[in-house]
Structures are given as C-alpha cells and as structure tokens.
Amino acid sequence: xxxxxxxxxxxxxxxxxxxxxxxxxxxxxxxxxxxxxxxxxxxxxxxxxxxxxxxxxxxxxxxxxxxxxxxxxxxxxxxxxxxxxxxxxxxxxxxxxxxxx
Amino acid sequence: xxxxxxxxxxxxxxxxxxxxxxxxxxxxxxxxxxxxxxxxxxxxxxxxxxxxxxxxxxxxxxxxxxxxxxxxxxxxxxxxxxxxxxxxxxxxxxxxxxxxxxxxxxxxxxxxxxxxxxxxxxxxxxxxxxxxxxxxxxx
Numbered sequence: 001x002x003x004x005x006x007x008x009x010x011x012x013x014x015x016x017x018x019x020x021x022x023x024x025x026x027x028x029x030x031x032x033x034x035x036x037x038x039x040x041x042x043x044x045x046x047x048x049x050x051x052x053x054x055x056x057x058x059x060x061x062x063x064x065x066x067x068x069x070x071x072x073x074x075x076x077x078x079x080x081x082x083x084x085x086x087x088x089x090x091x092x093x094x095x096x097x098x099x100x101x
Numbered sequence: 102x103x104x105x106x107x108x109x110x111x112x113x114x115x116x117x118x119x120x121x122x123x124x125x126x127x128x129x130x131x132x133x134x135x136x137x138x139x140x141x142x143x144x145x146x147x148x149x150x151x152x153x154x155x156x157x158x159x160x161x162x163x164x165x166x167x168x169x170x171x172x173x174x175x176x177x178x179x180x181x182x183x184x185x186x187x188x189x190x191x192x193x194x195x196x197x198x199x200x201x202x203x204x205x206x207x208x209x210x211x212x213x214x215x216x217x218x219x220x221x222x223x224x225x226x227x228x229x230x231x232x233x234x235x236x237x238x239x240x
Binding site: 048056066 | 138186
C-alpha cells in the first residue's frame with residue numbers, strides 16, 4: 001500500500017511538472033548561444049567552438065576539472081597500499097603505527 | 102602463490118604492442134596538439150597517452166615505475182594549468198595580441214593532456230598492481 005501510494009505521488013509530481021511547463025511555455029531569446037557561435041572564432045581564433053569554450057570562455061571550469069582529477073589521484077594514493085606495505089605482516093605493522101602515534 | 106603470466110611469454114603480444122607503441126604516442130599528441138582545430142583536446146588525448154602505461158603493463162608487469170614520481174609530475178603540470186591562464190588569459194594579454202591566441206590554446210592543450218595522461222597512468226598502475234597482488238587490505 002505504501003509503495004503504491006508513493007508511486008502515485010511520484011507520478012503525480014511528474015505530471016504536475018510537465019503540466020506547469022506546458023502552461024508557461026515561454027521562449028527566451030538565444031542571446032548567449034548566438035553570441036558564442038557567431039563570435040567565437042574572432043574572439044579566440046579557434047576553429048573548434050568546444051575548444052574555444054573550454055579553454056577561453058569557461059577556463060575556470062577546465063582548471064578545476066583538472067584539480068578534481070588530482071584530488072581523485074591523491075585519495076587513491078592514500079587508500080591503496082603500495083607493494084612495500086603489502087609485504088610481511090601488514091596488519092601488525094599498522095597497529096604498531098597506531099600505538100606509536 | 103604462482104601466478105600465470107601468459108603475456109610475458111607471448112611473442113605476438115610483445116611485437117604487436119612494440120610496433121604500436123610509437124603510433125599510440127603520436128596519435129595521443131596529434132589529438133592534443135590539434136585540439137583547437139579538430140574534435141578532441143587535452144582530456145581525450147591524455148586518455149590516449151595513459152593507454153601507453155596500460156600497454157607497457159600488459160607486456161611487462163614490473164613494478165619499476167615509481168608512481169610517486171608520476172604523481173609529483175602531475176602536480177607540477179596542474180600548477181602550470183593554474184598559472185598560465187592566470188598570467189595570460191585573465192590579465193587580458195591574449196585578448197590584446199590575437200597572434201598569441203593559437204599558441205595559448207596549444208600550450209593549454211598540451212599541459213592538460215600531459216597532466217591527464219600522468220594522472221590516469223598513476224591510477225591504472227596502482228589499481229593494476231593492487232589487484233594483481235591478490236591480497237586483501239585492511240585499514
């Protein structure tokens with residue numbers, strides 16, 4: 001019963017969103033789209049609009065994407081053991097480290 | 102524990118990857134350098150450069166590549182990715198001199214590509230040698 005009720009609620013919310021969008025179907029003028037597609041070549045002298053966006057218009061996005069990759073690698077370096085850590089009684093050595101600290 | 106290493110004895114695999122290796126390097130840098138003319142760019146070319154590490158691991162699964170060195174190189178390249186736009190794009194130097202724009206795009210593509218290549222290479226090597234050891238790890 002609870003599953004059916006929640007399914008009906010989710011469906012009703014979905015339909016309500018679609019109805020709201022159908023009622024307020026306003027079309028915005030494509031200002032930013034036209035601005036970028038018309039003038040990207042003389043702005044950035046790049047033949048490829050995606051490269052122009054990634055490396056000039058949205059440079060912060062690219063910079064912090066690269067930072068996210070570095071963060072992922074740092075986490076992996078921390079939590080995956082090296083071959084040195086795997087040799088011998090690894091669990092005992094870790095407990096010793098804990099007691100020393 | 103004896104592990105079967107088919108690839109170390111397979112002459113076909115060694116010769117094929119040995120032939121393909123320079124072409125993979127060339128293809129990766131082709132995609133990186135032509136990032137502002139053709140589809141592609143730094144991230145895609147960096148993924149292809151990381152496949153060099155995978156190919157080397159397939160032939161010789163030796164843990165002689167120090168992943169710390171690759172990781173510190175990645176950090177150096179990330180610092181360059183942060184600093185080059187700071188001095189050349191956000192100050193408006195590139196917008197003032199349009200002749201520099203292509204060089205700026207190429208430089209940024211190369212920096213991003215090499216950084217992503219080193220990063221994915223570190224990830225692949227660490228996961229490969231961790232899974233290949235066949236042991237479990239307790240924190």
